[in-house]
Amino acid sequence: MKLLEKLKLNKKFLREFDYITIIVVIFIAILGCVTIYSATYKVYGNHYFKSQVIFLILSLIMVYFLLLFDYMLIENYAVIIYWAGVIFLLINHFFGSTINGAKCWINIGGIAVQPSEFAKIGMIIMLAKKIDEMDGKINNPKNLLQLIMYAAIPMILIYRQPDMGMTMVNFFIVLGIVFIVGLDWKIIIAGMTSILLLLIGVWNSSIIQPYQKTRLTSFLDPTKNTSSSGLQLAQSTLTVGSGGLIGSGFLKGVQFKNIPENYTDFVFAVLSEERGLICALILLLLYGIIIYRLIKIAKNSKDIFGTVISVGLVSNLLFSIFQNIGMNIGIMPITGITLPFMSYGGSSLLTSFMLLGIVLNIGMRRKKINF
Numbered sequence: 001m002k003l004l005e006k007l008k009l010n011k012k013f014l015r016e017f018d019y020i021t022i023i024v025v026i027f028i029a030i031l032g033c034v035t036i037y038s039a040t041y042k043v044y045g046n047h048y049f050k051s052q053v054i055f056l057i058l059s060l061i062m063v064y065f066l067l068l069f070d071y072m073l074i075e076n077y078a079v080i081i082y083w084a085g086v087i088f089l090l091i092n093h094f095f096g097s098t099i100n101g102a103k104c105w106i107n108i109g110g111i112a113v114q115p116s117e118f119a120k121i122g123m124i125i126m127l128a129k130k131i132d133e134m135d136g137k138i139n140n141p142k143n144l145l146q147l148i149m150y151a152a153i154p155m156i157l158i159y160r161q162p163d164m165g166m167t168m169v170n171f172f173i174v175l176g177i178v179f180i181v182g183l184d185w186k187i188i189i190a191g192m193t194s195i196l197l198l199l200i201g202v203w204n205s206s207i208i209q210p211y212q213k214t215r216l217t218s219f220l221d222p223t224k225n226t227s228s229s230g231l232q233l234a235q236s237t238l239t240v241g242s243g244g245l246i247g248s249g250f251l252k253g254v255q256f257k258n259i260p261e262n263y264t265d266f267v268f269a270v271l272s273e274e275r276g277l278i279c280a281l282i283l284l285l286l287y288g289i290i291i292y293r294l295i296k297i298a299k300n301s302k303d304i305f306g307t308v309i310s311v312g313l314v315s316n317l318l319f320s321i322f323q324n325i326g327m328n329i330g331i332m333p334i335t336g337i338t339l340p341f342m343s344y345g346g347s348s349l350l351t352s353f354m355l356l357g358i359v360l361n362i363g364m365r366r367k368k369i370n371f
Contacts, residue, residue, distance in 0.1 A: 009067055013364045021293045024286050025341055029056050032342035038251050039263040039270045048263055048344055055346040059353035066357035075305050078129035085122030088115040089157040103161050114347035116166045119154045121351055126150050128308035131181055136304050139184050165335035176315025177308055235259045237330040239269040247276030263344045268328040287321055297363035306362035313355045
């Protein structure tokens with residue numbers, strides 16, 4: 001009985017719980033499962049659908065457990081969580097499986113796990129802890145250098161896989177955090193200029209492989225390489241456009257079948273063809289509601305630690321949504337970034353819900369203070 005009591009959420013905190021956000025996220029995740037089924041059932045049966053549903057259930061259980069304790073407990077274990085993520089990336093470096101030219105996965109009991117997704121959480125938590133300890137004073141050169149170091153370690157390991165998409169996600173998470181915390185604009189501009197010069201140097205070196213360059217530039221003219229790098233982009237834009245206003249109907253999509261791995265990075269195109277422009281716009285509206293409410297949690301957090309974690313999730317969602325939908329409609333390059341809560345992928349879904357659970361915990365235990 002005592003164990004069951006410990007597994008019950010405090011009614012006082014439940015009154016502060018953000019039910020709207022979790023309901024909207026669950027709705028998007030269910031929509032994702034249905035869309036994945038539509039994209040894969042003729043070739044793979046219900047394999048991918050069933051796998052995604054199982055991970056959705058596990059994710060919701062994880063959210064519940066994350067709500068049981070005070071999120072400040074996470075700060076006490078931030079160092080362990082961070083370095084566990086880094087070690088996970090190192091294990092992947094030596095023993096990971098190579099899929100589509102990138103060593104991004106570790107096979108655990110027949111399940112492909114993506115270490116970079118878990119390392120991303122560790123990085124956000126570690127940055128939140130350090131900024132909290134610094135009392136938000138990140139313009140101090142010593143403090144800023146420390147933050148750069150903690151952000152750079154996992155990002156370098158992820159880049160070496162190579163996974164440009166996840167590297168970009170982590171970069172924009174860090175950028176979002178330091179911007180909101182109040183990093184001096186001069187430092188931001190100087191940093192962005194330095195990174196731009198570095199990218200130009202890297203682009204003209206042998207570090208970036210030719211296939212990566214082609215992938216990044218193919219969105220400028222997808223019709224130029226419709227048999228190779230531009231295939232996904234060309235077919236995706238056709239698929240999105242073929243849905244019209246109300247779509248072809250559930251299980252009636254045809255055009256999306258020409259997109260390789262349409263159930264992962266291009267699930268938005270599948271949704272657009274079968275459900276139409278109206279449903280696609282509703283999805284964007286739902287994402288907007290989630291981001292708005294998460295920003296409110298960040299603003300009302302009782303401490304810097306909670307604010308930074310919330311901003312980390314918001315930055316992650318904003319960039320991932322913009323990049324994924326952008327490449328689906330042909331205005332952004334293909335980077336392998338999934339659409340949050342929609343795309344197929346157990347690691348992505350689980351870690352997204354884990355971060356969400358922590359942020360909902362922060363909102364549930366908020367006590368508005370000025371700092």
